[in-house]
Amino acid sequence: MAEPALSIRGLTKVYGNGFQALKGIDLDVAEGDFFALLGPNGAGKSTTLGVVCSLVQKSAGKVSIFGIDIDTDFARAKYHLGVVPQEFNFNQFEKVIDIVLDQAGYYGMPRREALPRAEELLRDLGLWDKRNGSARMLSGGMKRRLMIARALMHRPRLLILDEPTAGVDIELRRSMWEYMRRINREEGTTIILTTHYLEEAESLCRNVAIINHGEIIRNTSVRDLLAELDTETFLLDLAHPVEAAPDVEGFEVSRVEPAQLALVVHRGQRINDAFRSLSEQGIEVVSMRNRANRLEEMFVTMVEQGNDALDRAAAAASGKEARP
């Protein structure tokens, strides 16, 4: 059986101030996967990825990249790893071409190989025309693409993308998605993605892990996760405003705006029954859409459940009542 692209066992990180960012997490990412690591801010996503790419020192646990233990041969493991961090981390005063060529140099790639590779990547990512300009002159989206080009220079088998599309407009985001899909599909590059755009994870990723308070609370396929979705909330745009939320038997309905209702549909319920009831009350629906992305709804539910459990545990420990 092939070694996983990334294997994490019992990973723990305690920062100098005593904060335990990771509480012994286990995680496997198969070769060729497009994997989402999701979690709220401060959950431990960036710490986990920081340990994998040597920017954060772990307190305990084992990490292997394609079977290579980072404790025994990190240099060899790093050859397989490309990293696109959350924040811009290149010298803003350097030329675009120098940034990617220097990165190739750090991996020991000769200039005669690095030059055509740089041209290929910069062309693919729409940066070739900017190659001789200073990196600080690039737009935010271009800077993100520059970091992707830089990370791919040495042809890594595992690419870590830490919020690669943060602050990028929707058109550019979709073109970046297409590029990521292509390198995953055509070159077989394993991709681990963290993002706050749950639509992005749902659209791109096959498997997902959700991390909260330094623990993996779910690790499954996106399809299985969505199949567990018990509840979906739809926003209904009405032809005419209503005074109050109508009573629809078996459904939770609330008025969002005078001409907009929120309809909560549980698994097993037929949405047609709700429409029939609304129609009988003379309420005409002109359009509808999901209130949130489906994965987002699942994610929020799980994170809230996790937070509630923590609150209850804390309250039990202190002898106080948990907040509702």
Place this chain on the structure above:
Amino acid sequence: MSPTQIAIALWTLVVKEIKRFTRIWPQTLLPPSITMTMYFIIFGSLIGSRIGEMDGFSYMDFIVPGLIMMAVITNSYSNVASSFFSNKFQRSIEEMMVSPMPNWVILLGFVLGGMARGLGVGLIVTLVSLFFTRISVAHPLLTVGVVVLTSALFSIGGFINALLGKKFDDISIVPTFILTPLTYLGGVFYSISLLPAVWQGVSMLNPILYMVNVFRYGFLGVSDIPVGWALAAIVAFIAVLFGVALWMLEHGKGIRS
């Protein structure tokens, strides 16, 4: 990494460092040249002509080696301190940390970059001094050897300073409050034989005195202190500081959380 890959990585880093300080030459190469020219004009030419001889040489000839060494020390130190700290500040140091490049290559790359600037400025100051005096070198090999070693030593010092620094102020404190006074009191402008015995003893605690004196010995053939002892001290300092800097890098001091 194979030896070839290590050589490519090291070359990449050194060239990058040289490109950095040559790109901003009005900040890195020009100011020390102008400052040293002022020293030559004011101390060497104007005041020096009234001072007379120092250790049997004209005052201008006496201060030339010291001023070259002063330029080499401050530029080697500040180049690595500011470059490495900027990399930390902009987080571009992560480019190197995520790569398979060994830590000793990272350290050596920055040190060689610092030496390139320190020795480059030293060469510029030497050329400027030719407008004021004729330079003769009594021991060429020793002269080159000691300036290279001193440049290496202070480049490593700048690296450690940058590793420990948390804000830009931290990398200017050492050059301003430690390096400059030690250099001025390290026999650049005077022979310590002019000092009372007590202050001669105190001066002997200043490591820069040894470097300036050995360098001057290379030029003029005179020194206040034993040359062999001074060379051994410089080499020992380099070995110790390189070891400390490498240990700090390996343990992520100042760069890894």
